[in-house]
Amino acid sequence: MKKGILWVLLSWLIVAAFVLASCGEAVPGEQEEEEEEEEEEEGLKEVSRDRTLILIWSGTEGRYVDHELWNPFSIGSNHQNGPGIFYEPLYYYSAFADEEIPWLAESYEYNSDNTELTYHLRPDVTWSDGVPFTAEDVAYTLNTLVDLGPAVRWGVDVEQFVDEAVVVNPLTVKIKFNVPAPKFHHFISYKYDIGVYMVPKHIFEGQDWTVFGHFDIAEGWPVTTSPWRLALSTPEQKVIDRVESPDEWWASKTGFADLPKVERIIYLPWVGETQTAEAVIKNEADASLDLRPHTISMCMEDNPNLISHTFHEPPYGYVDWWPISLIVNCEHDHFDNKDVRWALSYFMDRDELIDVAYGGAGTASLLPWPSYPSLDPFTEAISDLLEDYPTNEYNPGKGEKLLTDAGYTKDSEGFWVDAAGSRIRLEMLGWAIFEDIGPIISAQFRNHGIDASYASPPDASDRMDRGDFDGCLRGHGGSVAGDPYFTFRMYQSATLAVPGGHMINYYRWHNDEFDRLVDEMAITSMAEPATLKELTHDVMEIWLEELPDIQVVEWYHRIPMNTTYWTNWPTEDNMYVNGAFWHLTFGMILNELEPAQ
Amino acid sequence: MKLDYIAKRFGIFLLVIWLALTVIFFLPRFSTQNPIREKMNQEMLRGGYVQVGMEQMIEEYESKFGLNKPLWEQYGTYLSDMGRLDFGYSIAHYPKTVKSMLSEGLPWSIGLLGMTTLIAFGVGSLLGALLAWRRAPQVLRYLFPPLLVLSAVPFYLLGLVLIFFLAFENSWFPLFGGYSPGTVTDWLSISFWGNVLHHSFLPALSMILAGIGLWALTMRGMMVTVQGEDYMTMAEAKGLKGSTLFFRYALRNSILPQVTSLVLALGHVVGGAVLVEVVFGYPGIGTTLYHAIREFDYFVIQGIILIVIVAIALGTFLLDVAYPLLDPRITYRRA
Numbered sequence: 001m002k003k004g005i006l007w008v009l010l011s012w013l014i015v016a017a018f019v020l021a022s023c024g025e026a027v028p029g030e031q032e033e034e035e036e037e038e039e040e041e042e043g044l045k046e047v048s049r050d051r052t053l054i055l056i057w058s059g060t061e062g063r064y065v066d067h068e069l070w071n072p073f074s075i076g077s078n079h080q081n082g083p084g085i086f087y088e089p090l091y092y093y094s095a096f097a098d099e100e101i102p103w104l105a106e107s108y109e110y111n112s113d114n115t116e117l118t119y120h121l122r123p124d125v126t127w128s129d130g131v132p133f134t135a136e137d138v139a140y141t142l143n144t145l146v147d148l149g150p151a152v153r154w155g156v157d158v159e160q161f162v163d164e165a166v167v168v169n170p171l172t173v174k175i176k177f178n179v180p181a182p183k184f185h186h187f188i189s190y191k192y193d194i195g196v197y198m199v200p201k202h203i204f205e206g207q208d209w210t211v212f213g214h215f216d217i218a219e220g221w222p223v224t225t226s227p228w229r230l231a232l233s234t235p236e237q238k239v240i241d242r243v244e245s246p247d248e249w250w251a252s253k254t255g256f257a258d259l260p261k262v263e264r265i266i267y268l269p270w271v272g273e274t275q276t277a278e279a280v281i282k283n284e285a286d287a288s289l290d291l292r293p294h295t296i297s298m299c300m301e302d303n304p305n306l307i308s309h310t311f312h313e314p315p316y317g318y319v320d321w322w323p324i325s326l327i328v329n330c331e332h333d334h335f336d337n338k339d340v341r342w343a344l345s346y347f348m349d350r351d352e353l354i355d356v357a358y359g360g361a362g363t364a365s366l367l368p369w370p371s372y373p374s375l376d377p378f379t380e381a382i383s384d385l386l387e388d389y390p391t392n393e394y395n396p397g398k399g400e401k402l403l404t405d406a407g408y409t410k411d412s413e414g415f416w417v418d419a420a421g422s423r424i425r426l427e428m429l430g431w432a433i434f435e436d437i438g439p440i441i442s443a444q445f446r447n448h449g450i451d452a453s454y455a456s457p458p459d460a461s462d463r464m465d466r467g468d469f470d471g472c473l474r475g476h477g478g479s480v481a482g483d484p485y486f487t488f489r490m491y492q493s494a495t496l497a498v499p500g501g502h503m504i505n506y507y508r509w510h511n512d513e514f515d516r517l518v519d520e521m522a523i524t525s526m527a528e529p530a531t532l533k534e535l536t537h538d539v540m541e542i543w544l545e546e547l548p549d550i551q552v553v554e555w556y557h558r559i560p561m562n563t564t565y566w567t568n569w570p571t572e573d574n575m576y577v578n579g580a581f582w583h584l585t586f587g588m589i590l591n592e593l594e595p596a597q
Numbered sequence: 598m599k600l601d602y603i604a605k606r607f608g609i610f611l612l613v614i615w616l617a618l619t620v621i622f623f624l625p626r627f628s629t630q631n632p633i634r635e636k637m638n639q640e641m642l643r644g645g646y647v648q649v650g651m652e653q654m655i656e657e658y659e660s661k662f663g664l665n666k667p668l669w670e671q672y673g674t675y676l677s678d679m680g681r682l683d684f685g686y687s688i689a690h691y692p693k694t695v696k697s698m699l700s701e702g703l704p705w706s707i708g709l710l711g712m713t714t715l716i717a718f719g720v721g722s723l724l725g726a727l728l729a730w731r732r733a734p735q736v737l738r739y740l741f742p743p744l745l746v747l748s749a750v751p752f753y754l755l756g757l758v759l760i761f762f763l764a765f766e767n768s769w770f771p772l773f774g775g776y777s778p779g780t781v782t783d784w785l786s787i788s789f790w791g792n793v794l795h796h797s798f799l800p801a802l803s804m805i806l807a808g809i810g811l812w813a814l815t816m817r818g819m820m821v822t823v824q825g826e827d828y829m830t831m832a833e834a835k836g837l838k839g840s841t842l843f844f845r846y847a848l849r850n851s852i853l854p855q856v857t858s859l860v861l862a863l864g865h866v867v868g869g870a871v872l873v874e875v876v877f878g879y880p881g882i883g884t885t886l887y888h889a890i891r892e893f894d895y896f897v898i899q900g901i902i903l904i905v906i907v908a909i910a911l912g913t914f915l916l917d918v919a920y921p922l923l924d925p926r927i928t929y930r931r932a
Contacts, residue, residue, distance in 0.1 A: 044779065044781050060884055062774065062874055062878035062880050062884065063701070063880040065690045065698065066693070068693070068697075074691070075640070075654070076689075076693060078643060149650075150654040151657050153640075155654075156649050156650025156654065157649045157650070159650075192646075210692065213692075235701045235880055239778075271773045271875070271878030272878070274757075275760075275772050275773045278764075278765050279772055282765070282772070431642060459628070459630045459635075462634055462635060462638070465651075477641070477644065504651060
C-alpha cells in the first residue's frame with residue numbers, strides 16, 4: 001500500500017515538473033510592452049527583436065530539409081531559402097524600376113557580333129575569409145558549369161552558350177560564346193529567380209558540386225562577399241547575422257553602400273496559411289510567402305501595421321512575372337483547331353473569375369508576359385493586333401459562332417460535338433495553387449457547352465511534361481525585361497539559334513515561321529528595341545491568330561509586410577524592386593529596410 | 598521459455614520484414630510517375646522558371662540513382678543496401694541522405710507521440726477501469742459522456758481550437774514550431790528542454806485528450822467482463838481490500854488486450870502523425886513520409902516504412918515473448 005502511494009506521488013511529481021518547466025517559458029508577442037531580448041545562448045550573439053527580420057518561408061510542413069545545403073548549384077538546394085543572399089551577383093536587375101544595378105562588376109561590354117562578353121569587376125571586393133574576389137572566381141564558375149552541364153542548376157543554360165570564360169586580368173573576365181548570345185548578360189543578372197551565382201574558386205575547386213554543401217559554421221562557410229554570416233542552420237530555423245563592422249563588408253568599407261540596418265534574419269519554415277496569418281498578426285513574423293486575398297485583407301484588418309504592396313487596397317500585391325494561362329494540348333483532337341482555342345477564350349469570363357476567386361483583387365492577363373515597364377512598349381507595339389484578337393474578351397456569342405462555323409453543333413445534353421459526334425471534353429490539370437480558379441473556369445466552360453472538369457492529381461506535373469493532358473493551368477516563367485524573347489522561346493518547337501537542350505513545349509504547338517522569327521530575336525541585342533518591336537509584331541501576328549495559349553489572370557504576390565519593426569518595404573509608392581524576399585533581389589531589399597523602432 | 602518458440606517467432610519476424618521490404622520496393626514503382634521529373638517540376642514551380650535541358654537533367658539523375666537499371670538489378674541492390682541499413686540519398690532532396698532525414702524527424706515524433714501515447718494509455722486505462730468499478734467515486738461517472746465526445750473529435754480539430762484559445766487569443770503557448778526562433782539546439786540544457794516542452798504542450802494535449810477516450814472505453818469494457826469472473830467473487834469473499842481487488846485482480850487481468858494495443862500503437866509512433874505536424878508545424882517524421890509519397894521519393898519511403906515495420910514487428914515479437922510474464926496462464930507448451 002505504502003509502495004503504491006509512493007509510486008503515485010512520484011508519478012505526479014514527475015508530471016508536475018514537466019508542466020512547470022514547460023510553463024516557465026515566456027511567449028514573445030505583441031502583449032509584451034518592453035523590448036524583448038534574445039536569450040544569450042552559446043554560439044548566438046544577442047540581437048534585439050527590433051533589429052531582427054523574421055521571415056516565414058518554405059520548408060516542408062514545419063521543417064527545412066536543405067538546412068545543410070548552401071551550395072546553390074546543387075539540385076537539392078534552393079536559393080530562395082537563404083543561400084541567395086550569400087552569393088552576390090555581377091549585376092542586379094529591377095524589373096519595377098527597369099534598372100540595372102552593377103554590383104560585383106562595374107561594367108560590361110559585348111563585341112560587335114555578340115560572341116564575346118567582357119566584365120570589368122569591382123576592385124577591393126573580398127570573400128569573408130579575406131581572399132579577394134577576382135576574375136578567377138567568375139571564370140571558374142562559368143567554366144565549371146559548362147563542364148558539369150545537366151548535373152547542376154543552370155548548367156545546361158550556361159553550357160548552351162559558353163565556350164569558355166577567360167581571365168584577362170584579376171579584374172577582367174572575357175566570356176566567349178559558341179553562338180551569338182546578346183541576352184546572356186541579362187540571363188546571368190539577378191532578377192526574380194533567375195541569375196547565375198558566383199562561387200569562391202578557392203573553396204569550390206576540387207569539390208563535387210552535386211553534393212558539396214558549402215556548410216560549416218565553424219569554418220565560416222558559406223564563404224561570401226555579402227555582409228551576411230550564417231549563425232545557425234537547423235531543420236527548424238535558419239539564423240543569419242550581419243557583420244558587426246562596416247570594414248567587414250567590401251561595399252560599406254569602400255563607401256559603395258551602407259551596412260544594412262537589419263542585424264539578424266531568421267527564416268522559419270512555412271507551416272500553413274492559418275498559422276502564418278496568426279504569426280504576422282501577432283508581430284511574430286515580419287513577412288511571409290504571399291497569402292490569399294481574403295487572408296491578407298483579414299490580417300491587415302486585425303493588425304493595421306501590416307501592409308501589402310498596395311497597402312490596404314486591393315489587389316493587395318504586385319504583378320509577378322508568372323502570368324497564368326490555360327494551356328490546351330494542340331496535338332489533341334479539337335484543340336488542334338485554333339477556332340476551338342479562341343472559342344474557349346471567349347467563353348472565359350475573367351472578371352467573374354477574379355470576383356469569385358479573389359474577391360475582385362486581381363487582374364486578367366492580357367499576354368503571356370507580365371505588365372512591366374520594360375515590356376510595356378512591346379505590348380504597345382502590338383495594340384493593333386489586340387484589337388483584332390482581344391485575348392481577354394468575354395463574348396460567348398463569338399465563341400459559339402466560331403464553333404458553329406467550324407462544323408460543331410450541340411448534342412442533346414447541350415455540349416459541343418463535332419461532325420463525327422465527338423464531344424469537346426476538356427479535363428484541366430493543375431496544382432494546388434490553382435484550386436481557387438480551376439473549378440470556376442470549369443464551371444464557366446460547362447455553362448457554354450464545353451464538357452470541362454478540373455483536377456489537381458499528384459502526377460499533374462508528370463502528365464504535363466509527357467503531354468498526357470488535354471488542358472492545364474500553368475504560369476509562364478518568361479520575360480521580365482528587355483524584350484519578350486524568353487517568353488516566346490517557350491512556344492518554340494525547335495531552335496537553330498540556341499544549340500543544346502530545349503525547353504519542354506507544353507503547348508505541343510508547331511509553327512516553323514514562328515520558330516524562325518524567335519530565333520532571329522535570340523540573336524538580336526536588347527540594345528536594338530526598334531528591331532525587337534518589329535520582330536515582336538511579326539511573331540505575335542502568328543501567335544495571336546493561332547492562340548496556342550489562353551490567357552487567364554496575372555499572378556500576384558500578396559506579401560504581408562509588417563511595419564511594426566521595419567519600414568521602407570518595396571510598395572507601389574516605393575517601387576525600387578519587387579517585394580519577394582525569396583527572389584535573388586532580396587539583397588536589394590535588405591539594403592533598404594529601415595528600423596521602425 | 599522454449600527456445601524453439603522464440604526461434605520460430607524470430608523467423609516469422611524476419612519473414613515479415615522481407616515481405617514488407619519487397620512490397621515497398623515494388624509498390625511505388627508500379628506508378629508511371631518519375632520521381633526525378635517530379636523533383637525538377639517542383640523546382641520549376643518554386644521558381645517559376647522552366648528549366649532548359651530538363652530532359653538531360655532527368656537522364657543524368659536517373660543514372661545517378663540507378664533508376665535506369667533493370668528492375669531486378671535495382672531490387673538486388675536495394676536488399677543489399679537495406680541489409681546494411683544504407684538507405685541512400687533522397688531523390689527529392691538530393692544530396693540529403695535518407696538517414697539524416699530520419700535522424701532529424703524521428704526524435705521529435707518518438708518524443709511527442711511516444712509520450713502522448715503512454716500518457717493517454719495510462720490515464721485512459723485508469724479512468725476506464727474506474728468507470729467500470731462499482732466502488733469508484735460517483736463523480737467519475739460524469740466523465741463518461743465527455744470522454745465519449747473527445748474520442749469522437751479528431752485531434753487535429755481539437756488542436757486548432759487549442760491554438761486559437763491558448764496561443765492566439767491568449768499568448769500562453771506558441772503558435773507553432775518545435776522551439777522558439779533564435780534558440781540554439783542544446784539537448785543538455787534544461788532551459789532548452791523547457792522550451793521544447795512548452796512548444797510540445799499543445800500538440801501533446803490535443804493528442805492526449807483525443808486518445809484518452811478510446812483507451813478508457815476499451816478498458817471499461819474489459820473491466821466489466823472481468824468483474825463478473827468467479828475469482829473476483831472469491832477475492833471479495835476473502836475480504837481483500839478494495840485497492841487490492843482493483844489493482845491486482847481486476848486491472849491486472851483486464852490490461853492484457855490494452856497492452857497489445859499499446860505495443861502496436863507505439864510501433865506506429867515512428868511513422869509520425871502528419872496531421873499533428875501540419876497543424877502545429879511540429880518537426881516530426883510524418884510529413885516527411887507524406888511528402889515522400891507525394892514526390893515518389895522511393896528511398897525515403899523505403900527508409901521510413903522499413904523503420905515502421907521493424908518497430909511494429911519487433912514490438913509484436915517482444916510482446917509474444919513477454920506474454921507469459923504478463924499472464925501466467927499463457928504458456929509456450931504445444932497443445
